[in-house]
Amino acid sequence: MAKVTFDTDVCKGCGLCVSVCPKQVLGLSKTVINKKGHYPAEMLDEKNCIGCASCAIMCPDCVITVER
Amino acid sequence: MVVFEKPKSLTDAQFHYCPGCTHGIIHRLVAEAIDETGVEGRAVGVAPVGCAVMAYNYFACDMVEAAHGRAPAVATGLKRAMPENIVFTYQGDGDLASIGMAETVHSAARNENITVIFVNNAIYGMTGGQMAPTSLPGQVTQTSPYGRDVKTAGYPIKICEILAALDGPEYIARVAVNNVKNVRNAKKVIKKAFENQIEGKGFSLVEVVSSCPTNWGMTPVKALEWVEEKMIPYYPLGVYKDRSAQEVEA
Amino acid sequence: MAEKVLMKGNEAIAEAAIRAGCRHYFGYPITPQTELAAYMAKRMPKIGGVFLQAESEIAAINMVYGVSAAGKRVMTSSSSPGVSLKQEGISYIAGADLPALIVNVERGGPGLGGIQPSQSDYFQATKGGGHGDYHLIVLTPASVQEMADLTALAFDLSDKYRLPSMLLADGTIGQMMEPVVLPEESCGTVEKPWAVTGTQMKRKHNIVNSLYLVPEELEKTNFERFERYKEIEANEARCEEFMTSDADVVVVAFGIAARVSKNAVVAAREQGIKAGLIRPITVWPFPKKAIEEAAKHVKGFVCAELSMGQMIEDVRLACGCSKPVLGAIRVGGMIPTPEEVLAKIKEAEGGNA
Numbered sequence: 001m002a003k004v005t006f007d008t009d010v011c012k013g014c015g016l017c018v019s020v021c022p023k024q025v026l027g028l029s030k031t032v033i034n035k036k037g038h039y040p041a042e043m044l045d046e047k048n049c050i051g052c053a054s055c056a057i058m059c060p061d062c063v064i065t066v067e068r
Numbered sequence: 069m070v071v072f073e074k075p076k077s078l079t080d081a082q083f084h085y086c087p088g089c090t091h092g093i094i095h096r097l098v099a100e101a102i103d104e105t106g107v108e109g110r111a112v113g114v115a116p117v118g119c120a121v122m123a124y125n126y127f128a129c130d131m132v133e134a135a136h137g138r139a140p141a142v143a144t145g146l147k148r149a150m151p152e153n154i155v156f157t158y159q160g161d162g163d164l165a166s167i168g169m170a171e172t173v174h175s176a177a178r179n180e181n182i183t184v185i186f187v188n189n190a191i192y193g194m195t196g197g198q199m200a201p202t203s204l205p206g207q208v209t210q211t212s213p214y215g216r217d218v219k220t221a222g223y224p225i226k227i228c229e230i231l232a233a234l235d236g237p238e239y240i241a242r243v244a245v246n247n248v249k250n251v252r253n254a255k256k257v258i259k260k261a262f263e264n265q266i267e268g269k270g271f272s273l274v275e276v277v278s279s280c281p282t283n284w285g286m287t288p289v290k291a292l293e294w295v296e297e298k299m300i301p302y303y304p305l306g307v308y309k310d311r312s313a314q315e316v317e318a
Numbered sequence: 319m320a321e322k323v324l325m326k327g328n329e330a331i332a333e334a335a336i337r338a339g340c341r342h343y344f345g346y347p348i349t350p351q352t353e354l355a356a357y358m359a360k361r362m363p364k365i366g367g368v369f370l371q372a373e374s375e376i377a378a379i380n381m382v383y384g385v386s387a388a389g390k391r392v393m394t395s396s397s398s399p400g401v402s403l404k405q406e407g408i409s410y411i412a413g414a415d416l417p418a419l420i421v422n423v424e425r426g427g428p429g430l431g432g433i434q435p436s437q438s439d440y441f442q443a444t445k446g447g448g449h450g451d452y453h454l455i456v457l458t459p460a461s462v463q464e465m466a467d468l469t470a471l472a473f474d475l476s477d478k479y480r481l482p483s484m485l486l487a488d489g490t491i492g493q494m495m496e497p498v499v500l501p502e503e504s505c506g507t508v509e510k511p512w513a514v515t516g517t518q519m520k521r522k523h524n525i526v527n528s529l530y531l532v533p534e535e536l537e538k539t540n541f542e543r544f545e546r547y548k549e550i551e552a553n554e555a556r557c558e559e560f561m562t563s564d565a566d567v568v569v570v571a572f573g574i575a576a577r578v579s580k581n582a583v584v585a586a587r588e589q590g591i592k593a594g595l596i597r598p599i600t601v602w603p604f605p606k607k608a609i610e611e612a613a614k615h616v617k618g619f620v621c622a623e624l625s626m627g628q629m630i631e632d633v634r635l636a637c638g639c640s641k642p643v644l645g646a647i648r649v650g651g652m653i654p655t656p657e658e659v660l661a662k663i664k665e666a667e668g669g670n671a
Contacts, residue, residue: 010082012086012087012088013087014087014088014281014288015088015287015288015289016088016288016289016292019289019292020247020248038087051071053071053072054248056072057072057093057248057251057252058093058247058248058251059092059093060083060085060088060089060090060091060092060093061082061083061085061092062074062075062078062092062096064072065070065072065073065074066070066071066072066073067069067070067071068069068071079523108517108519109516109517109518109519109520110516110518111516112388112514112515112516114384121529122529124525124527125525127523128517128523129516129517129523130514130515130516130517130523130524130525131514131523131524131525131526131527132383132384132387132514132525132526132527133414133525133526133527133528133529134380134383134410135380135406135407135410138376138377138380138383138407141372141376141377141378141380141381141383141384142380142381142383142384142387143384144370144377144381144384145342145344145380145381145382145383145384145385145386145387145388145392146384146385146387146388146514147384148342148368148370148381148384148385149342149384149385149388149389149390149392150388150390150515150516153388153515153516170373170374170376170377171373171376171377171380173373174372174373174377
């Protein structure tokens with residue numbers, strides 16, 4: 001079971017993580033605005049996450065920690 | 069088990085870079101190389117003038133801020149003063165390939181035992197998107213508003229090709245950070261550039277083809293597509309020089 | 319008693335620097351300081367030091383910046399056009415509060431000028447030189463002995479106050495051979511906890527930097543730096559006074575011009591004119607007190623200089639424009655003769671100033 005955590009207030013909502021997720025389990029929030037004023041990335045479908053860390057590898061702001 | 073987290077060689081400071089700017093990825097790759105080679109306590113970095121000017125706030129090792137283009141000269145001084153330290157520069161295209169061209173070429177020619185990380189995003193970011201020495205023919209920037217006209221503005225400079233022609237440097241390679249596969253490879257190459265220094269092999273430069281969504285006027289995702297479609301064909305990825313490997317072959 | 323050796327001024331600087339613990343030299347060829355670099359090229363490899371001929375003056379001064387950032391004594395040398403090229407780096411060194419020694423064996427200018435002696439980089443050396451508010455400690459040797467002594471002093475003051483120092487010499491003293499007693503070996507005792515030596519994972523990272531994007535912070539660093547400059551002005555202004563106590567005319571001159579002027583002062587005394595000499599050994603800080611004191615009794619001052627009278631401004635400021643200041647001036651590689659200085663002494667003494 002993979003676990004992806006976001007340091008939400010550091011996220012700039014660039015969407016690179018969303019674009020590279022092979023399982024398309026991530027998205028940008030439509031409801032939350034973080035401290036920086038962005039719609040941060042969030043997990044939409046945790047059970048289908050494979051913990052590949054592609055999202056974290058493409059994240060320019062070290063927002064994402066991946067556990068497996 | 070944690071499979072991915074922020075490297076220890078980065079401070080807690082949050083990057084000031086624009087959303088989707090790949091400087092953040094490249095900072096992380098450098099920090100990972102420092103972590104994995106275990107040299108944080110003896111690493112000294114040199115920040116450039118450009119978007120990465122405040123890199124000194126982000127790396128947890130000792131840091132120096134250099135004048136525009138002079139990072140390899142400053143690094144030369146740092147390395148000659150304390151050869152046991154692991155000295156790296158982090159420079160953009162204006163810094164390294166325009167105003168600092170002499171320092172770049174000569175530190176390579178001396179095979180100065182330093183590691184140079186060269187971020188090529190084909191534009192001056194910090195000053196608001198002017199034409200860089202690496203801007204592509206036809207590329208629209210603030211100072212080439214009708215597209216870079218090679219008849220008047222000349223051609224882009226291909227640093228790896230130039231430096232690989234010198235006898236001096238140990239290792240010259242070009243990578244990109246536009247997709248997961250390329251970032252994974254960039255990590256290996258950057259780590260090798262640090263290992264070369266640790267092993268005393270000499271000058272290693274890694275050119276990282278990257279993006280500038282803000283000044284290119286694209287979304288971060290579109291900008292990385294542009295890297296794939298426009299940048300990489302002009303700046304082919306690969307190892308341009310690896311003296312030790314070539315010596316082993318020969 | 320230490321042994322006297324016969325040396326060229328430029329070589330005396332090099333040997334004194336080595337004795338002061340300087341093991342890093344970076345330079346670029348230029349006349350008339352060549353002997354200094356050549357001496358370093360010969361000596362440094364033998365003593366485990368670094369001599370590096372850089373690709374440019376700009377690179378050389380930035381290598382100096384790097385070594386200094388690592389906490390080691392370091393120097394570069396050049397001559398006027400080359401020192402102009404170094405100004406960017408000098409400003410950064412001053413802005414990052416780093417010590418370093420820059421030697422300028424001056425030649426005539428502006429532009430490519432000539433290769434003969436000059437003092438026409440006075441403004442550049444004493445008023446800043448590069449961009450921003452800053453000063454260097456500027457020492458002006460007038461003999462081969464002083465080339466050695468002031469080199470050692472320059473390193474010490476630079477470390478103590480954390481600012482770059484400059485040895486402002488001229489081609490004459492650089493090329494001249496004289497007996498010299500070299501200074502004792504020393505490498506300074508100033509701790510440098512700010513240096514980027516690697517954290518060894520024992521402390522937070524050090525940052526050597528001159529960038530402050532918050533205006534309040536940049537202002538604060540400037541104010542703090544100028545507090546240090548005040549201390550330097552109070553403690554480190556140096557000059558030699560010769561027959562000034564009863565003088566009606568005081569010549570102010572440094573370097574080779576001071577040697578000529580001393581002859582002129584002696585000649586004037588022989589002719590019954592009460593002349594004296596103030597020879598600044600530091601031109602920043604400028605020896606204002608000596609000028610102020612002399613202004614109480616002189617009729618006028620004469621600045622003997624190898625420039626168009628750049629030091630006249632400082633003498634006028636130091637005496638509050640209370641007395642006339644004449645210039646005995648030669649430029650372009652020419653040196654005022656004792657007769658020319660004497661003529662100006664007479665002019666000042668006669669109240670024709």
